Amino acid sequence: MLLTLLLMFDSPMQILLVVVVLALLFGSSKLPQLAKSLGQSRKAFKEGLREGEEEDAEPSLISTTTGKPQLNHMSDDELDAEMRRRAEARAEH
Numbered sequence: 001m002l003l004t005l006l007l008m009f010d011s012p013m014q015i016l017l018v019v020v021v022l023a024l025l026f027g028s029s030k031l032p033q034l035a036k037s038l039g040q041s042r043k044a045f046k047e048g049l050r051e052g053e054e055e056d057a058e059p060s061l062i063s064t065t066t067g068k069p070q071l072n073h074m075s076d077d078e079l080d081a082e083m084r085r086r087a088e089a090r091a092e093h
Helices: 002-007 012-026 030-057 076-092
Strands: none
Touching: 012 030
């Protein structure tokens, strides 16, 4: 990245001018902190990308089948009892 940045300038005078402007804007004590925070941000961004790729590569736990739902084999009496239980629960809320 630094090499790309250096190739953008035609002369050493332009590089020196940019360094001086940065030193004036941020102060000489802030420049190392700024460089460190940029490096940490870049590292965190790359880790996030890597984690996203790993999540995409993992198989999904959600079923994607579009078939009809399976019916349970319940007797009519069991089905009536379940319907009454659900109706009572709905009435309570």
